Amino acid sequence: MKNRSLLVAFLLIISGGGLYANPVEDGKTIFVSRCAACHNVNRILTGPALAGVDQRRSMDWIVKFVQSSQALIKSGDKDAVAIYHQFNQVVMPDHADLTSDNIKSIVEYINASTQKESDAPFVKPSKLETHYLPPSLQRDYGMFLIYLMAVGLLVALLLFIVRMNTIAEATRKKQVD
Numbered sequence: 820m821k822n823r824s825l826l827v828a829f830l831l832i833i834s835g836g837g838l839y840a841n842p843v844e845d846g847k848t849i850f851v852s853r854c855a856a857c858h859n860v861n862r863i864l865t866g867p868a869l870a871g872v873d874q875r876r877s878m879d880w881i882v883k884f885v886q887s888s889q890a891l892i893k894s895g896d897k898d899a900v901a902i903y904h905q906f907n908q909v910v911m912p913d914h915a916d917l918t919s920d921n922i923k924s925i926v927e928y929i930n931a932s933t934q935k936e937s938d939a940p941f942v943k944p945s946k947l948e949t950h951y952l953p954p955s956l957q958r959d960y961g962m963f964l965i966y967l968m969a970v971g972l973l974v975a976l977l978l979f980i981v982r983m984n985t986i987a988e989a990t991r992k993k994q995v996d
């Protein structure tokens with residue numbers, strides 16, 4: 820008995836999840852399968868970047884354009900004609916089967932995945948850290964010692980060469996004498 824009511828509650832929760840489907844998820848599914856070939860939310864591909872599209876166009880306009888962009892362009896809609904020419908008259912295929920609710924959920928998905936300034940792919944100057952540290956005697960003590968030894972060796976070598984030359988000279992002089 821107890822188990823059965825648990826099961827019922829469980830089933831209710833699962834079906835409830837289905838009833839209150841998340842529009843962003845719905846929009847994502849449609850977007851990925853039918854729009855992503857030409858559109859990215861934040862980047863221009865074959866078609867314009869769609870971030871902020873509901874700010875530059877009315878929802879009604881977006882629904883009409885997505886269902887049949889060519890119909891809207893041929894009706895002489897100024898914005899539709901302009902964006903069509905801006906994208907070299909590439910014809911966006913009709914999606915007449917998408918309802919206005921479908922298209923609204925796509926717009927919700929677009930708004931949810933619009934890149935905020937804070938997660939832009941570049942680092943803000945204030946967040947830049949320097950990785951360069953000026954050389955310091957304390958930190959680079961080992962390197963400094965090696966450097967000193969190298970200089971010392973060079974000096975010794977030079978002295979040695981000079982000395983050898985002097986000896987050779989002296990020997991030659993002796994032979995001449």
Ligand code: HEC
Nearest residue numbers: 853854857865866867885888902903906908909910911914
């Ligand atoms: C075959 C490529 C292609 C596909 C697939 C496509 N589009 Fe487009 N879309 C374009 C092009 C190109 C434009 C620019 C206008 C034109 O050339 O007609 C555009 C323009 C738009 C615009 C107008 C943007 C603006 O700034 O005014 C919207 C909105 C839009 N598309 C939404 C969608 C949605 C939603 C889908 C998926 C259901 C989709 N598009 C699928 C190519 C495509």
